[in-house]
Amino acid sequence: MKKLLLLIMGLAVLALAARFLSTVPAIQDRLVARGTATLAQQAATPLPIPDGLNIYVCGSASPLGMGQAQACIAVVTPEHFYLIDSGAGSTENLGRLRLPMARLDGLLLTHFHSDHISEIYEVNLGSWVGGREQPITVMGPQGVGEIVDGINATYNLDRIYRVGHHGADLLAPELGVLQHQSLAAGQTIEDGELRITAYAAEHPPIEPALGYRIDYRGRSVVVSGDGNVNAVTRQIVDGADLLLHDALSLPFVTTLSKSLADAGQTRQAQIVTDVIDYHASTESLVALANETNVGMVAFYHLVPVPPNAIVADMFLRGAPDKVTMTEDLMWFELPADSKDIVIHKP
Ligand SMILES: [Zn+2]
Ligand SMILES: [Zn+2]
Numbered sequence: 074m075k076k077l078l079l080l081i082m083g084l085a086v087l088a089l090a091a092r093f094l095s096t097v098p099a100i101q102d103r104l105v106a107r108g109t110a111t112l113a114q115q116a117a118t119p120l121p122i123p124d125g126l127n128i129y130v131c132g133s134a135s136p137l138g139m140g141q142a143q144a145c146i147a148v149v150t151p152e153h154f155y156l157i158d159s160g161a162g163s164t165e166n167l168g169r170l171r172l173p174m175a176r177l178d179g180l181l182l183t184h185f186h187s188d189h190i191s192e193i194y195e196v197n198l199g200s201w202v203g204g205r206e207q208p209i210t211v212m213g214p215q216g217v218g219e220i221v222d223g224i225n226a227t228y229n230l231d232r233i234y235r236v237g238h239h240g241a242d243l244l245a246p247e248l249g250v251l252q253h254q255s256l257a258a259g260q261t262i263e264d265g266e267l268r269i270t271a272y273a274a275e276h277p278p279i280e281p282a283l284g285y286r287i288d289y290r291g292r293s294v295v296v297s298g299d300g301n302v303n304a305v306t307r308q309i310v311d312g313a314d315l316l317l318h319d320a321l322s323l324p325f326v327t328t329l330s331k332s333l334a335d336a337g338q339t340r341q342a343q344i345v346t347d348v349i350d351y352h353a354s355t356e357s358l359v360a361l362a363n364e365t366n367v368g369m370v371a372f373y374h375l376v377p378v379p380p381n382a383i384v385a386d387m388f389l390r391g392a393p394d395k396v397t398m399t400e401d402l403m404w405f406e407l408p409a410d411s412k413d414i415v416i417h418k419p
Pocket of ligand 2: 299
């Protein structure tokens with residue numbers, strides 16, 4: 074007992090000494106120099122990208138976010154880097170994942186709800202400053218030109234300030250201006266060994282809305298954006314390794330709506346009820362997993378992000394093993410010409 078007391082007192086003295094030392098400016102300077110050296114070394118070391126299709130969750134949330142970033146999926150191979158949507162908070166996750174922003178090939182938008190487009194300029198700025206050598210092309214359904222023209226106009230002064238400050242040699246002005254390309258359902262884009270296929274997503278009244286299937290060296294992923302499961306979804310996931318689909322917990326959302334109504338918050342109750350008809354219920358996704366040959370179904374764009382383990386369990390009620398939940402910073406590794414899916418958790 075006495076020994077334990079002495080040990081505790083010794084640890085307390087050490088903690089106090091460490092706290093005192095950390096307030097000494099010379100020691101603070103040494104610690105900061107060591108920390109920045111580590112950060113700089115990390116930034117100078119290219120991220121190893123496994124050979125195959127690598128899918129990073131840069132945003133797993135819907136507007137009901139609970140601390141997670143809104144919709145964003147990164148598709149990375151040794152030669153390609155595309156982003157699908159750019160929701161609030163997702164650019165910070167791209168940094169945490171240490172994705173190679175300077176070689177970003179393009180941004181694919183599923184539709185123009187704010188939770189899918191709010192950080193387009195942050196992605197543009199981060200990759201421009203990072204040394205990207207081509208302008209970013211933002212691709213999406215009809216209307217993408219209006220979005221891109223608006224962003225370019227909104228940030229025109231920001232671009233002028235930054236070029237004026239850093240100089241055009243370091244920050245070429247033309248690389249800061251977003252380009253755009255409209256895509257229609259059924260349209261494909263070939264980029265070397267990577268093929269992107271746009272498909273129609275059912276997200277009424279948003280018309281058109283798209284989802285994307287990406288195929289690369291025998292591996293494939295489908296990313297839904299927002300929408301219900303329908304015959305098109307069943308067709309596009311045929312033979313796909315991985316489906317990332319927006320997912321709404323009907324039991325949770327219905328209960329939340331009722332609680333809001335009971336508390337007299339009828340307006341909020343109505344808004345919560347309204348989101349039900351244009352997001353895929355977890356039940357419809359479990360049925361899809363059971364009825365199709367898709368390799369794995371991962372829920373993202375969670376409505377809502379589960380605030381605790383009980384709600385997380387609700388999402389997976391009745392789900393087979395091939396259904397899983399995502400969270401920010403998780404990534405799926407699909408090695409080339411294989412059937413394996415390796416899940417990396419943060
Ligand atoms: Zn959304
Ligand atoms: Zn939406």
